[in-house]
Amino acid sequence: MNDPLHISLAGNPNSGKTTLFNHLTGARQHVGNYPGVTVDKKEGTLTHNNHQLNVVDLPGTYSLTAYSVEELVARDYLVNEQPDVVVDIVDASNLERNLYLTCQFLELGVPLVIALNMVDVAEKRGISINTDKLSKLLGVPVIPIVARTGQGVDELIDIVLAVSRESEHPPTLLRYGPDIDQGLSDIVPLIEQNKLLAGIYPSRWTGLKILENDEQILDKAMGEDPTLTQQLIDRSETLTHHLQSTIDAYPEAVIADHRYGFIKSILRQGVVTRIFDTDRLYASDKIDKIVTNRVIGPLIMAAILFGLYSFTFNYSTFFVEWLSSFFEFLSSSADTMLPDGPVKSMIISGVIDGVGGVLGFVPIIMFMFFGIAVLEDSGYLARVAFMMDRIFHFFGLHGSSVMPFIVSGGIAGGCAVPGVMATRTLRSPKERIATLLTVPFMNCGAKLPVLTLLIGAFFSAHQARYMFLATVAAWIVALLAAKFLRMTVLKGESTPFVMELPPYRFPTIRGLLIHTWERTWQYIKKAGTVILGISILLWALMTYPVLPTDRAAEFDTMRQQISASQSTNNAAELLIIDGLEAEAGLRNSIAGRIGIGLESVSRYAGFDWRTNIALVGGFAAKEVIVSTLGTAYSLGEVDPENTTSLTDRLAKDAHWNPVVALSVLAFIMFYAPCFVTVVAIANEAGSWKWAFFSMGFNTLFALIMSIAIYQIGTLLGLG
Amino acid sequence: MNIRHMQSGQSGTISSINIGGKIGLRLREMGLIPGTEVTVTGRAPLHDPVKLRINGQTLTLRNNEADHIELTTTAESR
Numbered sequence: 001m002n003d004p005l006h007i008s009l010a011g012n013p014n015s016g017k018t019t020l021f022n023h024l025t026g027a028r029q030h031v032g033n034y035p036g037v038t039v040d041k042k043e044g045t046l047t048h049n050n051h052q053l054n055v056v057d058l059p060g061t062y063s064l065t066a067y068s069v070e071e072l073v074a075r076d077y078l079v080n081e082q083p084d085v086v087v088d089i090v091d092a093s094n095l096e097r098n099l100y101l102t103c104q105f106l107e108l109g110v111p112l113v114i115a116l117n118m119v120d121v122a123e124k125r126g127i128s129i130n131t132d133k134l135s136k137l138l139g140v141p142v143i144p145i146v147a148r149t150g151q152g153v154d155e156l157i158d159i160v161l162a163v164s165r166e167s168e169h170p171p172t173l174l175r176y177g178p179d180i181d182q183g184l185s186d187i188v189p190l191i192e193q194n195k196l197l198a199g200i201y202p203s204r205w206t207g208l209k210i211l212e213n214d215e216q217i218l219d220k221a222m223g224e225d226p227t228l229t230q231q232l233i234d235r236s237e238t239l240t241h242h243l244q245s246t247i248d249a250y251p252e253a254v255i256a257d258h259r260y261g262f263i264k265s266i267l268r269q270g271v272v273t274r275i276f277d278t279d280r281l282y283a284s285d286k287i288d289k290i291v292t293n294r295v296i297g298p299l300i301m302a303a304i305l306f307g308l309y310s311f312t313f314n315y316s317t318f319f320v321e322w323l324s325s326f327f328e329f330l331s332s333s334a335d336t337m338l339p340d341g342p343v344k345s346m347i348i349s350g351v352i353d354g355v356g357g358v359l360g361f362v363p364i365i366m367f368m369f370f371g372i373a374v375l376e377d378s379g380y381l382a383r384v385a386f387m388m389d390r391i392f393h394f395f396g397l398h399g400s401s402v403m404p405f406i407v408s409g410g411i412a413g414g415c416a417v418p419g420v421m422a423t424r425t426l427r428s429p430k431e432r433i434a435t436l437l438t439v440p441f442m443n444c445g446a447k448l449p450v451l452t453l454l455i456g457a458f459f460s461a462h463q464a465r466y467m468f469l470a471t472v473a474a475w476i477v478a479l480l481a482a483k484f485l486r487m488t489v490l491k492g493e494s495t496p497f498v499m500e501l502p503p504y505r506f507p508t509i510r511g512l513l514i515h516t517w518e519r520t521w522q523y524i525k526k527a528g529t530v531i532l533g534i535s536i537l538l539w540a541l542m543t544y545p546v547l548p549t550d551r552a553a554e555f556d557t558m559r560q561q562i563s564a565s566q567s568t569n570n571a572a573e574l575l576i577i578d579g580l581e582a583e584a585g586l587r588n589s590i591a592g593r594i595g596i597g598l599e600s601v602s603r604y605a606g607f608d609w610r611t612n613i614a615l616v617g618g619f620a621a622k623e624v625i626v627s628t629l630g631t632a633y634s635l636g637e638v639d640p641e642n643t644t645s646l647t648d649r650l651a652k653d654a655h656w657n658p659v660v661a662l663s664v665l666a667f668i669m670f671y672a673p674c675f676v677t678v679v680a681i682a683n684e685a686g687s688w689k690w691a692f693f694s695m696g697f698n699t700l701f702a703l704i705m706s707i708a709i710y711q712i713g714t715l716l717g718l719g
Numbered sequence: 720m721n722i723r724h725m726q727s728g729q730s731g732t733i734s735s736i737n738i739g740g741k742i743g744l745r746l747r748e749m750g751l752i753p754g755t756e757v758t759v760t761g762r763a764p765l766h767d768p769v770k771l772r773i774n775g776q777t778l779t780l781r782n783n784e785a786d787h788i789e790l791t792t793t794a795e796s797r
Contacts, residue, residue, distance in 0.1 A: 062748040067741050094776050097750035125775065250739030256747040285760070288777070294764045386779045390765035393781065399768075496745045496784055497768055501777040 004045070004052040005164055006081070010074060010105070011089035012098050013060035014502040016117040018042075020089055020147035021057040022511055024157075031518040033686075034073045040424075042518075048157045056083065062097070064104040066216040069429060078110050079200060084164040086110045087156070092122035092129055092144070095272060096263055102138070103259045109171030109202050112140045113160050119144040120151075125282075128273045137266045139172060148508070171202045176258040180251060183211055183239040187232050194228050196221055211236050212252040284379075284503040292383050301387055304380070305402075308371040309411050312364060312418075313445070319363035327356035346539060354535025357621060357676060358524070361417050366520045368407055368418040372425070373515040375403075377507035381425060382499065389497060395479045396486025396494065398431040405435070405478065409442030412471045416440045416673055420680040421519065428495030434482045436684055437694050440673035441478040443470055446622035449640040450668050453626055456643070457651045458661040474669060481701070489693075523680075534675045538620045541591040542613075542628075547584060555581040576634075583634035591616050605667065605706035606660040606714075615667065621674050659713030663706040671702035720792045722759065722769060722785035730758040731790035738787040750774055751788060 011017045021029070025044025032041045042057040058077060059070035066072055078086065088105055090098040105112050116131060135142040141159045145152035175181060188207040191197075197206050197220060209217040210232050221229040236251070243249050291300055331348050338344040375381045381403065389399030401423075402410075408419025419439040426432040443451065455466045486492075546552075555577055562573045586592050587609070595612035602612055610632035617628035626640040633649050650656050672695040673681070682691035720731055733755050736746055750773055751757075760777065761770040767782045 063744070065744060067744065094750075094774060096774060097748075097776070100748060100750075248737075250743065253736070253739050253743050253747065256744060257752060260747070260752050284777070285772075288761070288770075292761060292763070292770070294762070298764050382779075386768060386770065387763050389781070390763055390767045393767075493741075496742045496780070498742075498745050498749050498751075498778065498780045498784060500749070501770065501779055503777075 004054045005085070005161070006054050006056070006083045007085045007087060007160055007164075008056045008058050008077065008081075008083040009087050009089060010058045010078075010101070011060060011117075012062055012091065012094075012101060014500055015060065015089045015091040015098060016147040017057060017060055017089045019508070019511065020087075020115065020117065020145070020153070021055065022508075022514055023147055023150050023153060024053075025055055026510075027514070029514070029518075031522060034077070039069055039073045046157075048154075048161070051161060053157070053160075056081075061101065063101060064108070065212070066214045068427070070427070072216060075108075078105075078108065084111065085113055085160045087113050087115050087160060089115045089117050089147070092116050092119045093125055093127060095129070095267060096260070099263045099266075100256075100259055103174065103262060106138070106140075106172035107174060107205055107208065109169050109205070111163055111166065111169045113156070113163050114138070114140055114142040115147075115152075115156050116142055116144045117147050120146050126275045128275055130271050130273070133269065134266070134271045137269060137271070171205060173204070174259065174262050176208075176255050179239060179243055179246075180211060180254055180258070183235065183251075184208065187211075187235055190228065190232065194225060196225055196228060207232075208255065211239060212255060213240075282503065287504055288383070288501070291380075292387060297383075297387055301384055304375070305384070305406050306411065308368075308375065309406060309414070311371050312368040312407070313413060313415075316363040316367040320360060323360055323363065324356065327352055327360075330356075342543075345543060346536065349543070350536035350539035351532065353539075354532045357535060358531045361415065361676065362520060362524060364415055365418045365421065365523055366516055368422070369519045370512060370516045372403065372422060373512045374507055376425060377505065377511055377515070379502045379504045382501050385499070386501065393494065393497075395483045396431070396490075397435055397479075397482050398426055398428050398495070398497070400426045401431065401435040401482075404439045405442060405475075408439035409444040409447075410475065412443045412467065412474075413445045413448055414442060415444050415446075416442065416677040417523075417680050419444075420677060420684050421523065423684055424519075430486065430490045430492055431495060433685055433690060434485045434490050436681055437485060437690065437697070438478040438482045440677050440681075440694065440698065441474055441481060441670055443474050443669060444622065446674065447668060449623050449643070450618075450625045451665060453643045453647060454650075454661045454665050454668075457647045458656070458658045470665070470669065477670060530679050531676055534679075535620065538591075538617070538675075541594075542586065542589050542617065544589060547581070547588050551584060551588075552581070555584075579631075579634035582631050586613060586628075586631050601703070604710065605703060606663045606710040607667070607706075608655055611664060615671065618668065619672060619675055621676070622668065625668065659710055659718050662713065663710040666709055667702045667706040669702070670698060670705060672696075672699045720790045722757075722771070722788055722790065723782050725759045725790075725792070727759055727761050729792060730756060731792040732756050733788055734791050735789045736787055737789060742784055742787065746780075746784070746788065749778055750776070751778070757788075757790060 009017050009021055021042060021044065024046050028046065029042055029044030032043070033039065034041045039059050044055050046053050046055065056077070058074045061068070061071045061074050064071055064075045086105060088102050090102060102114065116129065119129065122129065131142045131144050141163065143152055143156045143159055145156055147153070184204065184207050187210065188204050191203040191206050206217060206221070210221070213236070218229065218233070221232070240251055243251055243254060291297055330352050334344065334348050334352065338347065372381070381400070384402055385399030387399070388402040392399055392401045403425065404419045404422040406414065407422050408414050408416045416439055419442070420436045423432050423436045426435060451467065451470055455463055459466045558577050559574060562570055562577065591613050592609070594616055595609040598612045599609050610629065613632050614625045614628040618625040623640045626643060626646065630646050633646065635645055635649060678691045678695060681694050682688045685691065725731065733751060733753050735753055736743060736751065755773050758772045759769060760772045768779045769782060769785055771778045771780070
């Protein structure tokens with residue numbers, strides 16, 4: 001046994017699977033994705049008695065149906081990768097339900113070892129389990145462990161090594177009642193004779209899945225042998241009709257009930273002994289009485305969410321500022337060290353700003369994921385989903401959508417990048433896509449300086465009120481957009497909400513650090529490469545083509561005239577020339593030409609080419625809108641933190657008025673997310689399709705809003 | 720008896736689950752099978768979803784999902 005041994009950890013959510021994985025592999029783990037889906041694939045290694053083990057943590061599931069991505073991923077992994085041993089983590093205090101999954105591993109015939117976890121908790125609850133007997137009746141080894149402390153884990157690995165040496169692991173034959181059993185004995189011989197999906201699945205298992213009407217298996221079988229499959233489906237339908245008319249049940253329900261029957265028959269044979277009555281309130285129930293109370297619960301939740309928010313955005317500020325001053329230092333070093341020219345401009349505006357843009361988010365992402373990991377690992381996140389589901393379900397979302405919304409700017413000043421990444425806690429695919437497409441509508445921290453600028457210039461008398469209205473408007477628009485998406489492109493039944501409220505637990509520091517780091521690293525790795533490229537592209541758009549030599553010469557002549565004149569404020573006049581040249585340069589660039597070209601559409605919303613260029617620049621990061629507007633109005637680079645000159649300029653400009661300002665405000669709030677968010681959407685949705693959709697859909701939506709505001713406002717003579 | 724009409728603190732035994740497909744399987748996977756004793760332990764602030772205790776664990780489900788579960792109520796506590 002020189003080769004590393006491949007073992008998989010499988011089990012129900014909340015069974016302690018991840019705790020065992022962290023205990024086994026520690027820091028020697030990394031996270032990737034399963035091909036084509038956004039389910040995390042955690043892998044790690046460990047050495048035990050000179051044996052090298054590769055461990056894969058499969059997604060936590062309750063079953064192995066084709067109904068959820070996690071279950072399909074787990075099932076396909078077991079079938080295609082054929083791990084040497086599958087360790088099934090079973091929660092000792094909830095044997096019956098946990099063994100339901102075990103049953104399906106037995107049906108599939110994988111080399112199995114059961115890790116009976118949390119035996120200490122079960123004992124405290126008065127449950128004693130005869131592991132030897134359980135092992136004998138199931139026909140697989142059962143090892144009691146406590147994953148949190150590591151108790152029994154060494155013995156578990158010893159047994160895993162022993163099982164890996166065995167060669168045969170035949171599927172266990174379960175009985176599913178006379179009707180199903182008859183159906184199976186009709187179709188299994190046909191599957192065997194024709195070698196349908198032979199070599200991939202055990203034939204009885206294929207038969208069972210056909211009777212269960214399993215979409216994936218039916219598709220595969222159809223692809224291999226359509227006539228035979230149709231024959232099998234016909235037989236399966238006869239059985240369905242028979243069961244419907246006799247006992248009013250579906251085959252998959254009958255099969256499930258018989259799996260439970262098998263489990264119960266085992267547990268009744270003296271496997272479980274209740275030493276004392278379990279019908280008392282556990283600590284978790286006591287906490288829940290207060291924390292999910294119908295009146296106090298929402299107040300506590302508001303306080304906790306606000307706390308998470310303040311923690312993320314206040315405490316990360318120090319690191320964000322440290323990073324940004326570091327990148328400013330890099331910029332100024334490059335400025336002094338490199339010769340003037342396009343290379344210098346690209347390195348400063350393209351590379352350093354681009355990489356700085358990516359890394360600038362890192363502290364926020366780390367703090368946010370740390371906060372979310374605390375809420376998730378302690379069990380509180382499930383309670384939030386429980387309390388908020390009624391509202392979010394109304395808009396076609398899920399209770400768990402609340403966290404991404406808050407983080408993205410539900411309380412003004414968040415950030416959509418960690419918000420989009422936080423949708424990972426959502427298990428319902430359609431609700432998840434709808435959430436990650438609508439969270440960018442929230443007012444993130446980068447939109448705030450732009451909103452402040454416009455509100456300050458045109459609605460300074462009611463500044464606070466307009467800022468508050470902007471937050472409310474963002475919520476309303478985001479939720480309605482979600483409803484719209486769920487009624488159109490994401491149409492379909494909502495995913496069943498049925499979920500477990502896990503007992504409250506103290507998160508382990510190790511678990512928290514591992515969770516935080518793995519997600520942050522994934523962000524840096526994936527986002528970094530793409531974002532650097534887009535950043536350089538945007539820089540090129542706003543720089544090229546450079547002003548023709550004769551135009552540039554005109555500005556030089558003007559400079560010389562000023563220098564030659566005896567005027568007292570030469571420096572100020574030179575700055576004005578610099579500003580005019582920058583404006584001319586921007587206007588001449590590809591972005592400027594795009595801006596001018598877009599005027600044919602954007603004039604219906606009241607935007608001129610200067611606003612258009614700023615909006616194009618805003619795709620890099622929303623705060624860039626302020627500095628680009630500054631350049632377009634020949635004020636030079638405007639610092640987003642200090643916009644007095646630009647505020648005055650806009651307030652006095654003949655083109656601008658309150659209606660235009662409102663129209664631009666609406667557009668900035670709702671148009672395409674910045675490209676860092678777009679990349680995050682592509683990563684989380686698993687395809688660029690949704691990233692492009694979000695750019696197109698949001699921009700179109702924002703344009704319609706702005707045109708409506710501008711046209712109605714102008715008609716009413718408010719301009 | 721239906722979970723929608725049960726009070727917090729009321730218990731019952733599942734007599735049947737009248738739905739197949741995705742929801743039907745999901746309910747069964749979570750341990751909601753005929754013969755299991757269920758106690759309603761609370762509801763969300765807006766009355767939906769509902770919180771249940773079965774086999775020593777706490778489950779939550781929406782009212783429209785709970786509607787498929789038929790129970791015979793036993794004793795009423797509180």
